[in-house]
Amino acid sequence: MSDMTHSERSGGLKAWLTSDTPASRFQARAINIWFAWRDLLRNPLAVIGIVIIAALILMAVFAPLIATDPPNRQDLAARLLAPGVDGHLLGTDELGRDIWSRIVYGSRVTLQVVALVALTAPIFGLVVGTVAGTLGGWTDRVLMRITDIFLAFPRLILALAFVAALGPGIVNAIFAIALTAWPPYARVARAETLTVRRADYIAAARLQGAGTLRIITGHIMPMCLSSVIIRVTLDMAGIILTAAGLGFLGLGAQPPLAEWGAMISTGRQYLLSHWWVATMPGLAILIVSLGFNLLGDSLRDVLDPRGGQK
Amino acid sequence: MTDEPLLEVENLRVRFETSRGVTEAVRGVSFQVGRERVGIVGESGSGKSMTGRSILRLIRPPGVATADRLMFSGIDLQALSERRMRAMRGRRIAMVMQDPKYSLNPVMRIGSQLVEALKVHERISKSKARERALQMLADVQIRDPERVLSAYPHELSGGMGQRVMIAMMLIPSPDLLIADEPTSALDVTVQLEVLRILDGLVKDRGMGLIFISHDLRLVSTFCDRVLVMYLGKIVEEIDASRLQDAEHPYTRGLLECLPAIGGSHEPLKVLKRDEAWA
Amino acid sequence: MSGPQSAGNAKIAVSDLSVTFTQGRRPVRAVKGVSFSVKPLESFGLVGESGSGKSTVLRAICGLAPVSGGEIRIDGAAMAEPRDKAFARRVQMVFQDPYGSLHPRHTIDRVLSEPLAIHRFSDREDRIVQALKDVGLDARFRFRLPHQLSGGQRQRVAIARALIVEPEILLLDEPTSALDASIQAEVLNLLTRLREERNLTFVMVSHDLAVIDHMCERLLVMRGGEAVEALERSALADHAVSSDYTRTLLTASEGYVR
Numbered sequence: 001m002s003d004m005t006h007s008e009r010s011g012g013l014k015a016w017l018t019s020d021t022p023a024s025r026f027q028a029r030a031i032n033i034w035f036a037w038r039d040l041l042r043n044p045l046a047v048i049g050i051v052i053i054a055a056l057i058l059m060a061v062f063a064p065l066i067a068t069d070p071p072n073r074q075d076l077a078a079r080l081l082a083p084g085v086d087g088h089l090l091g092t093d094e095l096g097r098d099i100w101s102r103i104v105y106g107s108r109v110t111l112q113v114v115a116l117v118a119l120t121a122p123i124f125g126l127v128v129g130t131v132a133g134t135l136g137g138w139t140d141r142v143l144m145r146i147t148d149i150f151l152a153f154p155r156l157i158l159a160l161a162f163v164a165a166l167g168p169g170i171v172n173a174i175f176a177i178a179l180t181a182w183p184p185y186a187r188v189a190r191a192e193t194l195t196v197r198r199a200d201y202i203a204a205a206r207l208q209g210a211g212t213l214r215i216i217t218g219h220i221m222p223m224c225l226s227s228v229i230i231r232v233t234l235d236m237a238g239i240i241l242t243a244a245g246l247g248f249l250g251l252g253a254q255p256p257l258a259e260w261g262a263m264i265s266t267g268r269q270y271l272l273s274h275w276w277v278a279t280m281p282g283l284a285i286l287i288v289s290l291g292f293n294l295l296g297d298s299l300r301d302v303l304d305p306r307g308g309q310k
Numbered sequence: 311m312t313d314e315p316l317l318e319v320e321n322l323r324v325r326f327e328t329s330r331g332v333t334e335a336v337r338g339v340s341f342q343v344g345r346e347r348v349g350i351v352g353e354s355g356s357g358k359s360m361t362g363r364s365i366l367r368l369i370r371p372p373g374v375a376t377a378d379r380l381m382f383s384g385i386d387l388q389a390l391s392e393r394r395m396r397a398m399r400g401r402r403i404a405m406v407m408q409d410p411k412y413s414l415n416p417v418m419r420i421g422s423q424l425v426e427a428l429k430v431h432e433r434i435s436k437s438k439a440r441e442r443a444l445q446m447l448a449d450v451q452i453r454d455p456e457r458v459l460s461a462y463p464h465e466l467s468g469g470m471g472q473r474v475m476i477a478m479m480l481i482p483s484p485d486l487l488i489a490d491e492p493t494s495a496l497d498v499t500v501q502l503e504v505l506r507i508l509d510g511l512v513k514d515r516g517m518g519l520i521f522i523s524h525d526l527r528l529v530s531t532f533c534d535r536v537l538v539m540y541l542g543k544i545v546e547e548i549d550a551s552r553l554q555d556a557e558h559p560y561t562r563g564l565l566e567c568l569p570a571i572g573g574s575h576e577p578l579k580v581l582k583r584d585e586a587w588a
Numbered sequence: 589m590s591g592p593q594s595a596g597n598a599k600i601a602v603s604d605l606s607v608t609f610t611q612g613r614r615p616v617r618a619v620k621g622v623s624f625s626v627k628p629l630e631s632f633g634l635v636g637e638s639g640s641g642k643s644t645v646l647r648a649i650c651g652l653a654p655v656s657g658g659e660i661r662i663d664g665a666a667m668a669e670p671r672d673k674a675f676a677r678r679v680q681m682v683f684q685d686p687y688g689s690l691h692p693r694h695t696i697d698r699v700l701s702e703p704l705a706i707h708r709f710s711d712r713e714d715r716i717v718q719a720l721k722d723v724g725l726d727a728r729f730r731f732r733l734p735h736q737l738s739g740g741q742r743q744r745v746a747i748a749r750a751l752i753v754e755p756e757i758l759l760l761d762e763p764t765s766a767l768d769a770s771i772q773a774e775v776l777n778l779l780t781r782l783r784e785e786r787n788l789t790f791v792m793v794s795h796d797l798a799v800i801d802h803m804c805e806r807l808l809v810m811r812g813g814e815a816v817e818a819l820e821r822s823a824l825a826d827h828a829v830s831s832d833y834t835r836t837l838l839t840a841s842e843g844y845v846r
Contacts, residue, residue, distance in 0.1 A: 020736065021728040028695050028731035200689035204749070207650055208703040209676030218702070222693045353768035354739075468638075497637035497795065498840040505844050524768065531843030567773035569802035571841060572825030577777040578802070581770035 039302045046298030052291025059107045067101035071258045080274045091276045094266065099280050102258040106281065109259045110288065113174050113243040114236055120178045122232050125185025130220050132186070133193025134212065144190065150183040155238070156245055163251040170259070173252040177242050181235065188231050192224040226303035233296030237289030244285055260285050315342035316486055316518040317365065320379035324360045324542075327372050335360045335373070337542035343486065347512060347519045349533035349550065351526050351564075357542040362488045362522050366399055383485065401431065404479035406472070408491040413475055414463040420474055421459035424481075431482045446477045450507050469500035473507065480511060486518040487511075494523065505532055526553075526564050538564070540587055560587055598625035599789045600632075600649070600757065604658035607644050618644045620813040621658065631783065631790035633804030635797055635837070641813040642793045643684075646759050649791070650681055662757070677707060680750035684762035686742035690734040696720075696745050697730050703753050719748040723778060740771035744778065751782065758783075760792040764799065776803060797824065797841045809834045 022028040040046045059066055068089065075096035083091040089100040132143040150158070162176035196202060197220065205219050246252035247261025255262065260281040267278030324336035336357040341348070352358040364375035367387065380387045382403065390398060399405075407413050415423055424443040428434055434442070440459075447455035450473040463471060472492060479487065489508065493501040509532070512519050523529050529536055530553040538546040538561045546558040556562055563581035607619040619641040626632040634642040647653040649660055651671035659666060667675055683689035690699055700719055704712045720727055723744040734742055743763060750758060760779070764772040776799065783790055794800050800807050801824050809816040809831070817831050829835055839845070 020732070022731035025695070025697060025731060028697070028733075032733070200683045200685060201691040203652055204681070204683060204689050204746075205691075205702070206652070207671075207676060207679075207681050208749070208753070209673040209706045210702070214706070219691055219694075222691075353770060499637065499836055502840055502844060509844075526769070527843045531845065564769060567770050569773075569776065569798045571798050571801045571838065573798075573802065575802060577780060578773035580773050580777065 036302050040298055043298045043301065045294045049291045049294030049296075049298065052287060053295060056107055056111060056288055056291070059104055060111045063104050063108060067098075067104040069098035069101045071097065071102045071105040072256045073097065080270065080277065082274075083276050083280075090280045091274075093263070093277050094270060099263075099277065102263060103260065103281055103284050105258040106260045106263065106284070107288075109170060109253055109257065110240055110243070113170075113177065114239060114292075116174045117178050117181055117239050118232055118236070121181035122185045122228050124178075125182040125187075126189045126221060126224060126228055128182070129186040129189025129191075130193050130216050130224060133190040134197055134216050134220055140190075143186070147183045147186045150180065151187075153180075155180045156242055159242055159246060160249070160251065163246060168251045168254060170253045170257065173243060173246045176246070177239055180242075181239060184235070185228050185231060188227050189224040192227050193220050196220060196223045226299075230296055230300045230303060233292050233299055236292035236296070240285060240289055240292075315344045316383055317343040317520075318379055318381040319361075319365065320377060322361065322364060322375065322377040322380070324357065324364055324369055324373055324375045327374070335542055336364065336375075339539070339542070339544055341537055341544065341547065343518050343520060345485075345512075345516050345518050346535065347509075347521060347533040349521045349523065349529035349536045350539060351523060351529050351536055352539035353524060353564075355541065356539040358522050358524075358539050359490055361539070362405070362490050362520060365488060365520075366403060366405055367395055368399075368405075401482045402484050403486045403488065404482075404484040406475050406479055406487065406489045406492045409468075409495050414471065416463050418462075419459070420461050420463065420466070424459070424474075424478060427478050427481050446481065447474070449480075449511075450474070450477045451503065452477075467500075469496050469504060472496060472504055476504070476507065476511075480515075483515060484517065486520070488520045488522070490522045491524070492521075493528075494525070501528075526561075527568060543587075545587055558587075559584065597627070598661075599628040599630070599663065600626040600791065601661045601664070602645070602649070602658070603661075605645065605648060605655065605660060606657035607641070607648050607653045608656040609654065617656075618653070618813055619648065622808075622810070622813075622815045623658075624808050624815070624818060626789060626791055629787060629789055630806065631792065631804045633800035633807035634791065634793045634810060635795070635800050635807055636810035636816075637795055637837075639812065640810040642810050643761050644813075645810075646681065646761050646791065646793050649759060650679065651675075673707065676703075676755075677753050678755050679757045679759065680753065680755040681759040681761065682743070682746050682750050682763045685766055686739050686746055687734075687766070689746050690742055692734060695731050695733055696725075696737075699734075699745060699749055700752055703749060707753055709753075715752060719752045722751070722782065723748040724774075738771075739767050740775060743767060743775055747775075747778065747782070751786065754786070755788070757789045757791070760790060762794050763792070765795065772799075779803070797837055801825070809837070 016027065017031055017034040019027070019031065022031055068087070075092070078086060078088070078092055078096040079094060081088050081092040083089065085091065088098050090103065091099050093099055093102070128143050128147065132140040158180045159173070159176040162179055163172055166172040166175065202215060202219055205215050210218070243252055244261025244264065247259045248265040250265065253259030253262050263281040264278045267281070270277050319342070320340045322336055322339045323334060326333045326335060339361055350358045350361060360369065363369055365380070365387070367375065369375045377388065382398070387395070387398070414420070421440065421443060424446065425436065425439040428439045428442055443459060444455045447458055452458050452470065452473055458466065458470065458474065466474065492508070493504050496504060508519065511517060521529060521533055530550045533550045536548055536550050536553060537544050538548070538558065540560050546556060546561045548556055548561070553565070556565065560581070563579070566579040567581050569578060602625065603623045605619055605622045606617065609616045609618055622641070622645060624632070634645060636642040644653050648655050651667070651669065662679070697716065700716045701712055704715060709715060716730070717727060720730060725741060725744050725748070729737065729741065734745070737745065763779070764775050767775060780803070782788065790804070792800065792803055801821060805821050806818065807821070808818045811833055816833050817829065819829060819834070823829060824838070827835070827838060829838065
């Protein structure tokens with residue numbers, strides 16, 4: 001104990017976080033996170049990705065403060081104003097609504113989609129993949145064939161079918177995206193499981209008397225987690241695009257809710273005469289997708305030891 | 311050993327500069343090798359492999375190797391261009407690594423690899439090259455060379471693969487062979503066969519051999535001279551036959567901590583490391 | 589070959605054991621009818637080169653290899669299939685590769701506390717501290733990850749993990765072959781001391797005759813999945829062996845002969 005108090009006194013938090021002799025479970029975990037974070041910050045591309053995603057989150061949280069107008073206030077006298085005219089930063093749309101404000105409020109929808117899909121699909125995929133990989137045999141065959149059936153359809157088409165069956169709306173759209181997004185995670189998790197399940201440390205756990213459930217959750221899942229997390233961040237761009245695509249087709253968010261895909265859809269009619277109506281939300285989608293991609297790429301370097309040799 | 315040495319190394323150093331600071335893997339090593347068998351022995355982290363690799367200038371960044379003198383039969387290896395060094399590596403100094411699986415091309419048949427290696431070094435027809443390849447495999451005591459020629463590396467056992475490696479390395483008749491743990495992945499009985507082949511080649515061709523190993527007992531029975539390395543330095547240089555009279559406590563410790571058949575069943579002597587050795 | 593086994597007072601009795609793996613569709617017989625018995629508190633060695641089936645025998649005892657014939661009894665009783673928690677309390681194993689047998693993302697603390705949780709021990713904190721002390725590891729190592737430890741330190745953790753549930757039998761699969769010679773001596777001494785302190789029965793697998801000779805009172809030489817001969821330790825010292833293969837191994841272990 002004297003050891004710990006000494007290091008705390010001499011260097012404070014920094015020394016506590018870089019100590020190679022952690023004194024508690026909590027400190028050991030904090031040190032690991034700290035080192036991964038520090039490695040991540042060394043990569044300028046990762047910093048750009050983090051900044052973009054942080055900006056998205058701040059935008060969604062403080063939307064009323066950042067937006068210059070209420071997102072749905074129409075002003076037919078001020079229709080289709082060009083960017084900068086009359087204090088409309090990014091111009092107005094066909095009903096005279098301020099595009100900047102709608103993009104700011106639209107970030108809430110985007111974040112909601114991303115968060116809900118990211119919390120459901122990967123976890124479901126992880127469970128399916130690790131169970132199939134660990135148990136093998138018939139369980140594996142049945143689970144993986146179901147996965148294959150889902151994978152056989154193009155994602156947007158499948159999502160379309162689900163939404164058509166469930167009825168249009170943003171909640172149903174999220175549900176449909178989650179239903180179509182899990183199979184790749186199941187594949188990744190299973191592949192990872194197959195590489196670790198014969199490892200000595202799994203045999204050792206079994207010899208300790210650990211049951212299958214404990215082995216899957218405590219030993220195999222942690223080994224699959226980094227691949228799945230990386231895959232999720234890389235997929236985020238695709239998920240945003242799918243949500244936007246559904247919105248564009250009128251099956252996602254319903255008017256007048258500000259959603260980037262739906263905004264592009266209505267702006268399409270004015271593309272030749274008033275380019276900004278469709279372009280501005282398009283740029284928002286592009287930037288956010290880029291942010292997630294950059295973060296995903298750099299996470300791969302930090303989390304995946306096999307990727308570290310370049 | 312009679313005439314001038316084949317290889318002279320003076321004050322060899324290998325440094326690694328990383329974000330966590332500078333570490334020195336080899337710290338001022340000097341030795342000479344004639345047409346003899348020299349063993350370099352040490353435990354993991356002693357810098358023995360780094361020493362072998364730096365002779366061939368095979369240290370990869372961020373590692374940097376420097377030496378006051380690195381002469382190979384009158385040629386200054388440090389002054390050679392990368393192109394001439396590459397020629398030197400194949401032709402006059404060869405290296406055999408621990409695991410042949412990583413040194414052979416996994417998707418090429420052994421025969422094609424041998425023929426290709428031959429054609430790089432001399433102008434020779436394909437059928438001639440094949441004949442030579444068969445002869446070479448026979449030289450390293452492979453019983454059915456025809457089968458081995460048409461095999462892929464993964465179809466060979468460890469001992470077989472290592473023999474093929476040795477055969478391949480000896481194509482250009484090098485003057486110096488650096489063998490880095492060439493038999494550590496092999497079973498004891500196979501290990502001795504491979505050593506016997508190496509021994510014969512050294513004698514017949516008058517090659518110099520640097521034998522790098524962690525196994526003091528093996529090195530002491532196989533080599534003429536032994537360099538004992540500890541933390542990047544040579545702590546003792548001794549004739550293999552006189553190893554039992556070694557003076558340095560580290561060498562003695564290494565010898566004594568090994569269990570022996572018919573030895574006492576008391577606890578083994580444990581090596582006590584001394585900071586003064588470093 | 590050793591004579592018929594008197595299974596009466598044996599701690600471990602293996603009789604006519606066969607193990608068959610299926611590789612692709614081809615069955616591969618890794619162990620072909622091997623028999624031996626280990627007395628209580630004895631240290632028994634299995635020696636052989638790669639492919640001799642020595643490690644497979646050990647794995648078969650733990651239920652990690654598919655037994656196709658023969659039987660394994662501990663204290664005269666056959667074992668549950670698959671192996672249950674009660675078996676884990678009695679028989680533990682230390683693996684060859686200290687780099688592969690510890691979960692790369694589990695701290696040493698987690699490695700040691702998991703078996704205690706599985707077997708519902710109460711005084712876990714004290715036991716972890718004691719287990720580290722028993723294998724000669726400083727308490728500072730407790731919350732480190734395996735990659736922050738040297739090979740010898742990892743193998744000490746693996747030994748601590750095996751012994752923390754207080755087994756009667758410890759199976760050792762080449763526990764020192766991945767370690768430097770000086771570290772090997774430390775680990776072997778540690779194992780000898782723990783065996784005396786805790787009244788353990790050892791079954792040790794190694795390719796190194798000298799290590800087996802140092803650690804085991806009796807041994808079985810194996811080759812190609814079959815038993816070659818069973819020997820007392822004294823027979824090795826006197827070179828009183830009957831098979832040519834054992835003699836070859838004995839000569840080879842003395843180093844290179846010009």
